[in-house]
Structure formats: C-alpha cells, structure tokens
Amino acid sequence: MKISNETKVGILATVAIAVLIIGYSFLKGNDVFTSENKFYASYDRVDGLSVSKPVMVNGYQIGRVSKMSLQPNGEILTEFKINQDYAIPANTIARIASTDLLGGKAIVFELGDSKDYAQDGDTLRANIQRNILEQVEPVQKKAEAVVAVLDSVLSSINNTINADFQRNFNRSIASIANTLNTLEHTTAQVDAIVGTQRTKLSNILSNVESISANFKNNGERITSILTNMESVTDQVAKANFQQTIQNANAAVADLQHIVDNINNGKGSVGLLLNDEELYNNLNNASKNLDCLMIDLREHPSRYVHFSVFGKKDKDGKEESKKK
Structure with missing residues (x-):
C-alpha cells in the first residue's frame, strides 16, 4: 500500500504538534509520562x-x-x-x-x-x-570597617616612621645580621672543636659510664659503708659532746668555787678585794715609793757616790781602790 505525500505530511505535522505540546508541558513542570x-x-x-x-x-x-x-x-x-x-x-x-x-x-x-x-x-x-550574597553582606560590611581601620593605622604608622627612624631601623637590621654571622662563625668553631675532641669526649663518657656501672654494681657495699660511717660519726659526736659538757660543768664549778672564795675574803685576791687595811697599806707604800723616786731623781748624790780614785773615809784619807 502506497502512502501519499499528503498523508506523510499530516503524520509529521501531528507528531511535531504532539512533541511541541509535550515539550511545552514539560517546560511548565508537567510530566505526562509519570x-x-x-x-x-x-x-x-x-x-x-x-x-x-x-x-x-x-x-x-x-x-x-x-x-x-x-x-x-x-x-x-x-x-x-x-x-x-x-x-x-x-x-x-x-x-x-x-x-x-x-x-x-x-x-x-x-x-x-x-x-x-x-x-x-x-x-x-x-x-x-537567605542567599549567599545576603549571608556574605554582614561579613562584607565588617571587612570594610576593618579595612578602614587598617588604612588609618597604616597612615599613622607612615607618618610616624620618618627618615631617621628608617635609618636607625636599617642600622639595627644590619647589626642583627652581623650578630647572626658572628654567632654562625662561633657555632662553626664550636662544631670544629667538638669534632677534634670527639675521641676524648667519647673516652670521658665511657669512663663516666664505667664509674656509674661500678656504683650500680657496688650499691649495697657503698650503702653499708655509708651506714657504718654514719654510725661511727654519730657515736663520736655523742661522745665528744658529752665529754665537752662534762668538762664545761667542771670548769664552771671550779670558777664558782674560786668566786665564792674571793667573795669570802680567802686567798690573796680575796684579801686584796675585801681587806681595806691592806689596801690602805699598799696605797701608802705606793706613795712612799713615789716620793723616794722623786727624791732620787732630784738628789742622786745622796744615794749613789762615784769616784775615780776611790772614796774618802771619815778622816779624809783616800782608800785604795778595790781590786
């Protein structure tokens, strides 16, 4: 059976219209198939x-x-x-x-x-x-306020930092750089010294480790020795302290006995301190001795005679010099 062109055009137009309706319905949110x-x-x-x-x-x-x-x-x-x-x-x-x-x-x-x-x-x-822009808007306003404050601060800093400050700052940076270079050089020297003395350091550490091992192995013996030494020193300290106290008590007792005798007028010191007559006699003797010394100084010829040829007797005769 032969289909005419008019029929084909009609079928094609019907399909196109149906697709258009379905598409329009779909665009409007309608689904005709579900x-x-x-x-x-x-x-x-x-x-x-x-x-x-x-x-x-x-x-x-x-x-x-x-x-x-x-x-x-x-x-x-x-x-x-x-x-x-x-x-x-x-x-x-x-x-x-x-x-x-x-x-x-x-x-x-x-x-x-x-x-x-x-x-x-x-x-x-x-x-x-709220959409993203509405959510970001408060943050944007805060950011704008912060930027304004930062701009003001930077302007103030720019006005504060003058040429002298910049020169001093550059000089300080250069000084810090020199210090770091010196420190680096010193560190290199220390590394070199440690490298050259590595063997000695290793030996020292080995010796220290050996000593610590000996202490560890002989811990009980060292503890026993220290205990004995502590006991001995405690005994010596107790003995010496007790003996010292006894000697001090005896010395105090003797001193008290002597003081009692002096207070009672016994002995020379007691008589000297308590006997007024003895004191007066000694005072008079001291005065007489003082007068004698004054007279001896003023009239030495009364007491000492010097003669080259000897002294004369009462008759005026010269005595021969004693051999």
Whole structure:
C-alpha cells in the first residue's frame, strides 16, 4: 500500500504538534509520562524561584516546581510535583535555598522524622534560606570597617616612621645580621672543636659510664659503708659532746668555787678585794715609793757616790781602790 505525500505530511505535522505540546508541558513542570503527587507551600518571598526549578533532597532531584500563584494575602502559593516513588514525611519542611552565587533558587526538602506521610494535595511547612550574597553582606560590611581601620593605622604608622627612624631601623637590621654571622662563625668553631675532641669526649663518657656501672654494681657495699660511717660519726659526736659538757660543768664549778672564795675574803685576791687595811697599806707604800723616786731623781748624790780614785773615809784619807 502506497502512502501519499499528503498523508506523510499530516503524520509529521501531528507528531511535531504532539512533541511541541509535550515539550511545552514539560517546560511548565508537567510530566505526562509519570504519575506524580502534588504538594503545596506558601512563601512570603520567592526571589529567584520559578516554574520547573528542581525539588531536591540531599542534592538529589525528586521533583520540580510545577506552578506558582499570588494569593490575595500577598503570599505565593507554590505547587510541587513529586515522583510517587518517594514518600514524604508529614513534618517535612520545603525550604527555598540558593544554588549558586548568581541567586538561582531551588526547593530543598528537609525530611522530617514523622511516621505519618504527606498525601497528595497536602501543604508542607515552608522556610526560606537567605542567599549567599545576603549571608556574605554582614561579613562584607565588617571587612570594610576593618579595612578602614587598617588604612588609618597604616597612615599613622607612615607618618610616624620618618627618615631617621628608617635609618636607625636599617642600622639595627644590619647589626642583627652581623650578630647572626658572628654567632654562625662561633657555632662553626664550636662544631670544629667538638669534632677534634670527639675521641676524648667519647673516652670521658665511657669512663663516666664505667664509674656509674661500678656504683650500680657496688650499691649495697657503698650503702653499708655509708651506714657504718654514719654510725661511727654519730657515736663520736655523742661522745665528744658529752665529754665537752662534762668538762664545761667542771670548769664552771671550779670558777664558782674560786668566786665564792674571793667573795669570802680567802686567798690573796680575796684579801686584796675585801681587806681595806691592806689596801690602805699598799696605797701608802705606793706613795712612799713615789716620793723616794722623786727624791732620787732630784738628789742622786745622796744615794749613789762615784769616784775615780776611790772614796774618802771619815778622816779624809783616800782608800785604795778595790781590786
């Protein structure tokens, strides 16, 4: 059977019209090939949200926005078409969320924990999340304020730092660099000394280790020696201290006996201190001796005679010199 060209054109036109209708319906958010549940939510603002925007759960698309209408109270009633394969809890929140920096929006379902599920035609709770630019705006304002403060501080620092300060600062940096170079040179010298004396240091450490090992091996003997020494020193200290106390007591007793005798007028010192007559006699004797010494100094010829040829007797005769 031969199909005429007119029939072919008619079939092609019918298919084209059907595809156009289906495509237009799809763009409006309708899916003619699957069965879907309808849910609703009311929002005060829907900036950036439009028909055919996706409805997602954890980033996975389960439906789309099918219709939006302005209500008399100013709210926007939004209709969602969700695949019947997905059960939506009754306390799920339909949130308008930003999808990009340009302000694109989508519906994100925050699934609730209710055991009851929403039915076709139910209205879900709504929530709006601020877009990224709205969230960044407060931070931007704070950043601008901080930048203004930093600009003011830097301007003040720039005015404070004059040429003299810069020269002093450069001189200080150069001094620090020289100090670091000197320290590096000193460190190199120390490393060289340690390298040359490494053998001696190793021997010293070996000797120290050997000594510590000997102490460790003879710990009990050393402890015993120290215990004996402590006992001996304690005994000596006790003995010496006791003997010293006894000697001191005896000396104090003797001194007390002597003081008692002196107070009682016994002995020479006691008589000297307590006998007034003896004191007066000694005082008179001292005075007489003083007068004698004065007279001897003034008239020495009365007491001492000097003669080259000897002395004369009472008759005036010269006595021969004694051999």
